[in-house]
Amino acid sequence: MAVVLSAALVGLEWAHWRDADSATRRFRRATDQITTTLTRGLGATVYLNRVDGLLDGRTDLNAADLAHIVGSLPGNGVVEAVAVAQVRGDGVVIATPFPTDTTVFPAGVDLAALGEYRRAFDLARDGGDATAAEPRTGALPGPPAALVAYPEFGAGPMPQTTEERRARLTGFLIAAVTPQPVVESSLAPETLKTTAVTIADGDFVFYRSPAASSPHRAVVVRSVAVGGRTWTVTAWAGRGAVPSRPSDVVFGGALALLAASVLALGIVLRRAAAAATAREAARAEEVRLIADAGPLLQQSLDLGELLPDFAVSLAAQFDLDRLGVTVVNEAGQPVETFAIGPALPAGRPLPEIRGAVGVMPPGTDFVIPLQRTGRSVGALRARARRPLDDGELRSLRAVADLLAAALGNAQLYSREQETVRRLRDLDRLKLSFLSTVSHELRTAVAAIEGFGSLLVEHWPTLSDEQRREFIDRIARNASSLKRLVDDLLDFARLERHALSVSPRLVSLSELVQQTVEQLASLLEQHHLTLDIKPEVRAFTDPDAVERILGNFLSNAAKYSPPGTTITITVAPAGSRALVSVSDEGPGIPAEERTRVFTRFYRSETEATHRTRGAGIGLAVVKEFADRLNASVAVESAEGGGARFVALFPTEPTPGVEPEMLGRGVPDLVE
């Protein structure tokens, strides 16, 4: 607006200026003409030289002769009057005036007595040439006029020296020259109303037109020689003759205002353009981010590697000072997977970006749900330092959609990887199991066969002691073979999930006592301590308890050195019944305590390598425990050995009571 107004003002001023300038130029042409006319008119005084020549140095002419001589003078009145003046002593007396009735030169007047003319007469006499007197107002009657004196030296050749001229001077031809009649005869009265004219000799102004008080504009100055002096004719436009030019201050102000407005407009436009360019660049960057993120997220199967870089570029793009990605885990619980910026205060509901939301104010936390095929896979929450417009929020949502797809892919991939890993582990464990079992089977069979052959072939020569030893070894290997076969059968059942149980209410105290007695051969090389509380009852399957206890004891016997103590405990534990077996062996490292119950697992320790075992026993224990709603675990016994614990339910109530997972009871393995 300011620009338009100032431009209009400048335009008007400019038009005004141009008009004035054009008028002034036109007027100057006119004043040029005027001054030319006037100088020409004034220049007519040169005819006085001719009159001077015609006088032939005479000063005794009568009026008729003079009238005849001066008839050639121009009729424009520039020469108001002429006269012949004679030298009489020191005086210069007017003898013959023309026109005869002129008041300018009254006959008989001694002009030299007028001090202002004396010098002109002397200069004219001594120089021998026409001399104009210094102009003086009022020296002669009538309008201001210049007195021009032409020296007359009588008959004969012109005197050559001052002396001669002084001696021969007879008089002067004198002329009153005035410009006013020239002006009035040359210029129309209308012209003089609009045109200022002055005619001056130095500081003395002979003529001043009525408009001469106007300021000087369209000025033309010309000079003309009059009687040896120079007159200046000045003409210019009178007041109102030409439109006045606008004030420089106003025009300058308008120009400055326009310049300032244009400058301001330029700055505003440049800023707007820069802002538009920046917006375009930001939008292009968002598009690039989405385009880049798309394939990356779609193909990425490990978000842990990708997410940090992606989040950082996202934060930079949208100026986010807080950004977090929450992923819904397999249990349906949201888990914070990645976050940058300060933590979000908990428990505050955040606005969700779903449809069009307009502008998100700066510093506002918001959430974009991550959904895949209508299912929530997580959430992206963020806070921006600057306002985010609808376009930016749409871009963010597009990114969030890509992220959701990527999360879905990553979860699927992760699950598949986990499955593959489990199957590979299981496969490896099975191979190891079969290899172990086959080795142990061969070893047991070889021992039975070998000692059997020795007995058969060398019976008569063998001592009783040898026979006894060989038979014992055959029996022990047969037991071992039986356990291996049991393990193999259990293995087959585990594979088919076909271990069957028939729980009922039993006396755990009695059942454990009997089982320990049956398994005595396993424990021959160890001290046995029984801590069996009476009347401990459990709702369980007695065969399964035998297998569980048998495995516990077999482990204890295998992994603790001969001569150490194995302690068997039966006791009530809250609403459950506890059976435990502690040994004084090397124990089981904490990180292996849950894995020992997995199928085919055998510890990598030296002790394991020295013992037979297929890695199936504890898996069978776990399987039985699961079917009986019992819990089994291993912990560190006092003195560093292993303590295997089983907790049996005492009532036919399914499930494990959480309060049992407390003091004095090891972590339970489900």
Next chain:
Amino acid sequence: MGSRPETGVLIVDDEEDMRALLRSTIEIANEGLKVAGEAVDGEDALTQWREKRPKIIVLDQRMPGATGLEVAERILAEHPEQTIILFSAYLDPDILDRAARLGIRACMSKREISRVPEALWKYAPES
């Protein structure tokens, strides 16, 4: 054969029953065979071999720690003339091939335990 000098045998097996079976078989066969020592694993075998310098080593393949083939490799590297019989519960072609390349004299299955004395006489070094 009875005039042959006594042949010392080092038994290497992690299974106590197998060591006892081999010892009994060798002792019952008698005939110039003598159990010079029993080792429970590779390291034990190397120690006893250096100490007792048996003429023959009966070596189990599958043991905790170093396998029989690995033990044989170390022994033969030190003493290429050492007679070693690999005694294993199972012998696959790969084991037989590696044993032959190492310079092991014979490989026997644990099922053939009654033929061990025969093999010992056969492979016993003359000197």
